Amino acid sequence: MECNENLSESADTANIKKTILAAICVINEYYETYICKTPCMTSSSRGDKWIGELLQGHPTRFHNMFRMSQTIFLDLLYELECVHHLHGSSRTTSREVLAMTLYILSHNESIRSTCERFQHSSETISRYFSIGLEALVKLSCSVIKPIDPQFGDIPRNILYDHRYMPYFKDCIGAIDGTHVDARVSNAEKAAYIGRCGSTTQNVMAVCDFNMCFTFIMAGWEGSAHDSRIFKFATRNSRHNFPMPPPGKYYVVDAGYPMQRGFLKPFPDTKYHIPDFERGSQLVRGRKETFNKRHSSLRGVIERSFGVWKKKWVILRDMPTYSFKKQIKIVIATMALHNYIRRHSSREDPDFNICDADGTYIPDEAYEYRIGQSVVETEGNDFIRQIRDGEGAEEMVQLREKITDALMDEMN
Incomplete structure (x- = not known):
């Protein structure tokens, strides 16, 4: 009996020793890993x-x-x-x-x-x-807002450019959409794949003629049409869209509705500047004359997108952050774009290139863009279904008036 008790005590002692030894090993490993770990970031150039x-x-x-x-x-x-x-x-x-x-x-x-x-x-x-x-x-x-919300002055880029003054003296900016690379889950991919075939977020932006963004609407699916985003942004006052005062307007492309304050080109007619540069540069007729000048003026937003994407490379190959963070990256980089442009020093080589050549558009502006050529609306059922808004006839008359003035200039 006494022998069995001694054996039991020996077994208990051995188990205790094993437990203590295991605990010591765990404590030692924790100490070496978290307390006395070998420094990793040791460069002198911190x-x-x-x-x-x-x-x-x-x-x-x-x-x-x-x-x-x-x-x-x-x-x-x-x-x-x-x-x-x-x-x-x-x-x-x-x-x-x-x-x-x-x-x-x-x-x-x-x-x-x-x-x-x-x-x-x-x-x-x-x-x-x-x-x-x-x-x-x-x-x-x-x-990211207009310098003058009343838009009282004629923009300098129009005032001192004979191509636009006095024809477009009441224009206050340009509107367009652009696509930014996006990372989404497999379940969401279908909605974010647009005509370019890649997953993107569609970003609508308004810019002034100083190449600064005055409004942005980010985070839309790549498959969303520009007119849908436009309506969402302009019909709800809580989005603070900078609506044009009476008599003022933005230039927009064929993907947007014609309505009071938003002037689009003639449909079913050559429009984009590259269309005029291919082959003969001869402009034929009233509609092409207006469209070429309109496209040239609206090019400011293409240049703005180009400088923005050229500066901030993350926009062209988005990491796998949450989509909410991807939207913040778009907003943050647009804020940086404006801050740099509006700084009193005017020190920036990317903007300087555009200032030196009013026709220059960085290649980055055309990423994820589908080449809609000669007749932008032809064969596109969705664009044909875009309904013009209130005041459309007023803008049609303005377009005719500007076209008449441009034709008089040529004669």
Whole structure:
């Protein structure tokens, strides 16, 4: 009996020792993994130090990294900190937060490669990219809107251009849609595949003649037609669409309804500038004369889209973020586009190219665009079914009046 008790005690002691040993192993592994882990990000060129070096360096080097000048970066940082509460931490400065956000947006860098560049963990990069994005979305509320909501003055780009003055003196901007690469679940893909055959989000934008966006409607399925988005944006006052005052109007293409304040080209007639450039450049008749001038004026929004997509590479190959975050990326980059353009320094080579050549349109503007040629409405049942809105006859008369004036100019 005593022998059995001794054996039982020995077994219990052995089990206790095994349990203690296992616990020691677990504690040791936890300590080495989370408490005394080997440092990973050990480069001497840490994020904030690298940014400081770039701020003191050559302007081209800084622009290549962040798509803006040092002056604009510092002014943007100040506004985001003071007005939109951009913040960092004891180990991550707010200028690092802005820099890593711009770095991801402008180069479409992965979180992993951004970790290496800024010497922070993936969790830190992900968290602060979201914070930076939110600050830029807040900024959009103050910069994506008309400078003058009353549209009192004739735009300089019309006033001092004999091609448009006085014919289009009451035009206040242009409207169009563009497609941005999108990542959605397999269940949603069908709705987001448009005529281009890729999954995209359809973005409607309004721009002024300074190439600044004054209204955007992002997040629509790639299969959604432009006229549907237009109606949604303009018929609900809570969207704050900048409606044209009486006597003013936007230029739109054939995919939009003709209605008061929105002037479209003649249907079933050559329209896009490339159509006129192919073959003979001779313009035949009243309708082509109007359409060519209308298309040239509306080209400002193509240039705006082109500069925007050229600067922010992430738009052309969207990572697998949530779709809500993809929409924020569109809004944030459009806010950056406007902030850079409206900055008093006017320091930007991408915009400067467009200013130097009024016909230049970056190739990026045509990504995901289907080439609707010569007669944009011909053979397109959906466009034929677009119903004109209230005041359409008034705009038809305006189109005839402008066409008469253009023909008189030629005679």
